[in-house]
Amino acid sequence: MFCQQDEIFMRRCLEIARHGIGHAAPNPMVGAVIVHEGEIIGEGFHARCGGPHAEVEAVRSVRHPELLPQSTLYVSLEPCCHYGKTPPCTELILKHRIPKVVVACSDPNPQVGGKGISRLREEGCEVVTGVLEAEARELNRRFFTFQEKRRPYIILKWAQSLDGFMDVARDGSEPESYWITNDALKIRVHQWRAEEPAIWVGANTILNDNPQLNVRHAAGRQPLRVACFNPLPAEPERYRLFDGQQPTLVFVPEPHPQAENLEYCVVPFPERAKGELFPREWLGMILSKLYERQVQSVLVEGGRVLLDSLLSAGLWDEARVLTGSVTLRRGMEAPTLPQQPESTEVVQDNSILYYRNR
Ligand SMILES: NC(=O)c1ccc[n+]([C@@H]2O[C@H](COP(=O)([O-])OP(=O)(O)OC[C@H]3O[C@@H](n4cnc5c(N)ncnc54)[C@H](OP(=O)(O)O)[C@@H]3O)[C@@H](O)[C@H]2O)c1
Numbered sequence: 481m482f483c484q485q486d487e488i489f490m491r492r493c494l495e496i497a498r499h500g501i502g503h504a505a506p507n508p509m510v511g512a513v514i515v516h517e518g519e520i521i522g523e524g525f526h527a528r529c530g531g532p533h534a535e536v537e538a539v540r541s542v543r544h545p546e547l548l549p550q551s552t553l554y555v556s557l558e559p560c561c562h563y564g565k566t567p568p569c570t571e572l573i574l575k576h577r578i579p580k581v582v583v584a585c586s587d588p589n590p591q592v593g594g595k596g597i598s599r600l601r602e603e604g605c606e607v608v609t610g611v612l613e614a615e616a617r618e619l620n621r622r623f624f625t626f627q628e629k630r631r632p633y634i635i636l637k638w639a640q641s642l643d644g645f646m647d648v649a650r651d652g653s654e655p656e657s658y659w660i661t662n663d664a665l666k667i668r669v670h671q672w673r674a675e676e677p678a679i680w681v682g683a684n685t686i687l688n689d690n691p692q693l694n695v696r697h698a699a700g701r702q703p704l705r706v707a708c709f710n711p712l713p714a715e716p717e718r719y720r721l722f723d724g725q726q727p728t729l730v731f732v733p734e735p736h737p738q739a740e741n742l743e744y745c746v747v748p749f750p751e752r753a754k755g756e757l758f759p760r761e762w763l764g765m766i767l768s769k770l771y772e773r774q775v776q777s778v779l780v781e782g783g784r785v786l787l788d789s790l791l792s793a794g795l796w797d798e799a800r801v802l803t804g805s806v807t808l809r810r811g812m813e814a815p816t817l818p819q820q821p822e823s824t825e826v827v828q829d830n831s832i833l834y835y836r837n838r
């Protein structure tokens with residue numbers, strides 16, 4: 481059983497866990513709070529993959545460790561019990577004789593999966609589970625999808641004009657991008673890029689827009705850039721994707737020499753007619769290559785064929801549709817989604833529709 485106070489402290493765990501976004505992956509974002517007689521005496525979160533776990537940071541932050549044997553540890557994910565990059569948190573809890581642990585949800589990682597909770601209980605530690613479980617799963621939706629579906633969490637994103645076009649009509653002009661939305665949304669997209677470990681775009685988007693696909697209007701880590709080419713375009717150095725400025729993964733049908741920050745991965749390509757969607761199995765194969773590389777989530781930034789392929793295969797988790805205030809009258813029509821948005825955000829004269837594939 482848990483009470484309202486448990487929820488208050490768990491909410492704090494979730495709040496601080498979020499600071500790990502963009503850095504914790506492929507690990508989950510985790511927050512921990514230590515409470516003594518109703519007062520928080522320590523807290524910590526998992527700041528980056530390979531770094532200390534939230535529980536370790538929380539215990540370290542306690543000024544009077546002698547209070548630990550009379551305290552409760554709140555943590556947004558089941559404590560680990562395996563030796564990974566850091567020693568198990570269950571042993572830390574037992575060593576400090578923390579008598580009670582409140583957990584939001586169990587860890588879907590097969591190396592943990594309930595074993596952390598059992599280990600603590602076996603040693604006489606009281607463990608309460610399920611406090612704000614839905615919120616904790618929502619916060620770590622990328623991590624849970626990655627563990628449970630063995631593929632990255634997929635966020636589709638595109639910008640469209642007021643009249644529903646995602647690109648101007650192209651007439652063989654030099655590759656260049658056309659911005660549909662306002663500056664505030666440009667910054668937002670860069671924040672989103674910093675939150676996901678990878679960005680995937682279709683080949684035509686590279687050829688037509690020549691995007692940099694980096695984070696420059698916000699602070700944060702540069703994502704891995706992903707694209708598929710069959711064949712590799714002539715003079716790839718014409719395109720920024722191949723500039724070696726940030727980690728880039730290119731799927732191709734034939735081997736090419738690797739270069740700094742530029743990995744070529746050889747995969748079979750499907751036989752398909754021009755403009756035809758990519759088959760589900762092929763998309764699944766690309767996603768499993770990303771899974772093998774521990775890419776926990778991917779932001780798919782178009783174009784139309786790639787977005788439609790993922791939509792029709794049902795291989796998506798979220799869609800974020802940005803609508804600008806321009807009218808294009810002709811060009812490439814934006815995809816349509818089979819359901820209603822779950823929420824809408826208005827940003828000056830633009831808007832963002834948020835969809836979930838439930
Ligand atoms: N508004 C937005 O948010 C947004 C975002 C991104 C892109 N866009 C626009 O969308 C347009 C591109 O969309 P799209 O549907 O044409 O394509 P896409 O989804 O970006 O890329 C997939 C297409 O790339 C083509 N392609 C060309 N060369 C290729 C090669 N060497 N290897 C593999 N595929 C190759 C394929 O054409 P075939 O079917 O002929 O094989 C395939 O249909 C761009 O002009 C861009 O401006 C808009």
Ligand SMILES: [Zn+2]
Nearest residue numbers: 533559560569
């Ligand atoms: Zn741990």
